[in-house]
Amino acid sequence: GENVEQHPSTLSVQEGDSAVIKCTYSDSASNYFPWYKQELGKRPQLIIDIRSNVGEKKDQRIAVTLNKTAKHFSLHITETQPEDSAVYFCAALNTGTASKLTFGTGTRLQVTL
Amino acid sequence: DTAVSQTPKYLVTQMGNDKSIKCEQNLGHDTMYWYKQDSKKFLKIMFSYNNKELIINETVPNRFSPKSPDKAHLNLHINSLELGDSAVYFCASSHGAGYTFGSGTRLTVV
Secondary structure (H helix, E strand, O other): OOOEEEEOOEEEEEOOOOEEEEEEEOOOOOOEEEEEEEOOOOOOEEEEEEEOOOOEEEEOOEEEEEEOOOOEEEEEEOOOOHHHOEEEEEEEEOOOOOOOOEEOOOEEEEEEO | OOOEEEEOOEEEEOOOOOEEEEEEEOOOOOEEEEEEEOOOOOEEEEEEEEOOEEEEEOOOOOOEEEEEEEOOEEEEEEOOOOHHHOEEEEEEEEEOOEEEEOOOEEEEEO
16 A cells, blocks of 8 residues: 655744655555645645646645655745644545545644744 | 534543544535544544445454445444544545545543
8 A cells, every 4th residue: 555754753944944844655656645734733734736747836835846756745835934833744645546545644843933 | 614524523431432423524525534643643544435335444443333324424433442542533525636624523532
C-alpha cells in the first residue's frame, strides 16, 4: 500500500518568513496530492491540491510542487502570518482505484511574532 | 447545513463499555470513511464504505464494527472499550478525490 513520509514534524518560523514542508510517497500509481490544515480542535481542511499531470500550483501565499520522478511533493507558504499556525498534513491518493487517502505524519507549524 | 455531521462531539466512558458514534453526510457522496487520529496527531484510515459495501478494512481490532444502513450514514460501534481507544475519530465522505471531513468525536476511555 501507499506510504507517505512528511518532514519536518515541527517547524517554527518568524512572521513574514517562508515555510516549506516536504513529503515523499511510495506508490507510483498515486496521482492526487492534497494538503490539509488542521487547527487545534478542528477538522482537517483542504487548502490546496495538485494532480500528477501538473508540476506546480499556486494560490496566493501557498504553493505546491510535485516531482513525480522522485516521488516528492512540497508545500510552500510565503509571508507567514500567526493564523498560519496549525498542523499541516500532506496526503496521496490513487483516484483510479477504490483506494484510500493516505496521510503523512503531520507538521506542526508555529509562526512567531 | 453541515455537510458531514458526527455525533457525539465528545464521549467519555469507562473501560469495558460499548459505545457508538454516528455519522451522516448530505453531500450525495458514494463513499464514506472512518479515520482515527491519535495523541500524536497521526491520521489513519480504519474503514471505507462505498454504497453501503465495505471496501477497506485496515488492521483494526474486531471490537470495532462499522455499519452503513444507507450511503448517507456510516456508524461506528466499539465493544469492550480499552484505554488505547482514546483518540479523535473523524468521519469523512468523498466523491472522486474530493474529501470532506466531519468535525470529529473525541473519545476518552477512563
